[in-house]
Amino acid sequence: MSNNQKSFWTPGNVLTAFILAGGLVLTFLRFYKGIGAVTNLDDNNPWGIWIGFDLMCGVALAAGGYVTSASCYLFGLKRYHSAVRPAITTAFLGYFFVVVALMYDLGHPWRLPYPLVYSQGTTSLLFEVGLCVATYVTVLFVEWSPAALEWLGFRKIRNFVIRLTLPLTILGVVLSTMHQSSLGALFLIAPGKLHPLWYSSFLPVFFFMSSMVAGASMVIFEGTLAHKGMHDKMDETHLKEADGVAFGMAKAASFILLGYFFIKVFDITMDNDWQYLATGYGAWFLVEMFGFVALPSFLYALGVREKNLKLVRIASVFGVLGIVINRFNVSMIAFNWQLPAAERYFPSWMEVGISIFVVTLIVTTYRFIATKMPVLYEHPEYKDAH
């Protein structure tokens, strides 16, 4: 590897080390002094960016795992095969670190298994989210494990796991459908707090549908980053298929975004929320709908038609940002909209710091895995069913 000749202290690695060190200090503060010492959360605003970004966006943006594996294994789109492993790796890391980030937000993090094993609150949508995420992170771990097993040379277990691919993929889609939608359904219980333009009895459908866009956009966006940073790790198949994957995902995302746009319009119509469009929140809603739903849908379509990879990649940035904006709106910006400005939430720099810390952990772990394990290339000894 050419990395060995270069110094370890590249600018990227220095920045990573700096963030990780800062994150450890903040982690200490959080657990030594309590949630109140590092966050701007209060009794009116119980959920901040650790839920709104780390959990809501983390789970949505990790949807690439089920989107890609379902396309390849269930819908027979074999040309996405080389994209499955990177997507599953990202999804597994995404979910794993969602759980890690949750530890910061929970008052009693060590009680996280309680809803599963000790006292099941089955009337809660959060129970469903918890059950599904716990199961899915396990499924993703198993789906991802062949990469590690090939690296370690455990051929027999690896071959056994490969045979589980189909049922695991189906289970993955079932679990993803449920918890992606349930994250939206969490807010069904608070119609008085969430702005009418975002509150809808179809919130679960909106969240599920947009998670597919998030997954597809993230596969493209992440591919762009991976090609910049880890090009030398990619094998011929991966490189040959990469453009096709991007265009395929772009086409799917374009259609889904279009459908999403229309069901949002139908929803506004059914609830007769048109009068809100003339307000400040209405303007912001229109920014979300046109700038981050309609625009990426159009850019994706144009990019696919013109076979313009650059355009598709730009569209994916809008797609990813659109998901972040939507989840922020539902969980924070349009939530508690009736409270006076002084009682509204804005994250503290330490909350932002922890979120950056967690994202850095994901990226660093991904880089480690993609460097050591057969993720972006096929292991020469296991060409069969990668």
Added chain:
Amino acid sequence: MDRRKFLSLLGGAGLASAMGATKVKAAGTHTFNGYPDAMGVLHDSTRCIGCRKCEQACAEVNNLPKPEVAYDDLTVLDTKRRTDAKTYTVVNKYNTAGLDHPIFRKQQCNHCQEPACASACFVKAFTKNPDGSVTYNGDLCVGCRYCMVACPFGVPTFEYDDPLDPLVQKCTMCHPRIQEGKLPGCVEKCPKEALTFGRREDLLAIARDRIRKYPERYENHIYGEKEAGGTSWLYLSAVPHTELGMPLVGKTSAPELTSGALGAVPMVVGIWPVLLAGAYGISKRKEKIAAEEQADAVREAIDKTKADADNAMKTALDKAAKDKAAAVDREVKKAVAEAQQSFDEKLAAMQAPAEAEDTDAGNSPEEEA
């Protein structure tokens, strides 16, 4: 978990589903109207003078720390306050248009008939008790604060500054005191009878009675009768309740808001695998058919090529045979022609002298040919 416990759990699950089966029959028409003997408190803000005695009593019976501003200092009423982890109830002052005096309104947990907090809690830390109170068990709490998101009244508070055992705190309607036959602390201390404790049903009757007797004094709306599916605390007011900072909440209870989404879960579990396995089957079958079609096409192509080749060969052979025959024919004709010619020549040669002498052997060359 030992074997006995496991088996009893299994048995319990079986029993529960059997009981569920009998309940299902009535599910379509079944509604939950709260526990029949649920107690509650009626707060009549036309009687409240904002003396903060209820706040003081609450802190005393719940062993809460003393506030920064003493209870007899009423200047705190000038700023809007809310409950927090050390204060389960607060009284706020509202200056409303058209009235020459301020209105005071007490806030605390409303103890819903079907509490959003209990519905939202994923470890069942909240309980709606038969006495009407909603209580919380901190030993189960994971600290996710979804109850705070869910509560339409913004009641539950959290001990953000406790790193080890941060708990949700809220009014318990003095559940322990009610169990002892005592009044809730705030009700007991109220000097103006602005708070009335009793069975919720009775309180509703009292409230309606007051509205009927003094229609000019009250808004014809008992806040809490229907709000969020009904609450144990009920409010009477001279002005619309929203002017006293009461949130506008619908009549739908929390479980009704979420039951649709929860009900979809088993459907997803049941239907998705069928659809997905179907999609897999279709894509597999497409592949198989494509492979078969390809094989067929290849076979056909081979057959056709072979047939074409045979035809070409046959044509070639026929042509060759024909050519050969034609060639033989031609050769024969040529030979005949040549023979004729040579005969003619010879004949001519022979005739030339014979004209002069003898014509005896005239027929013999013709027979040779």
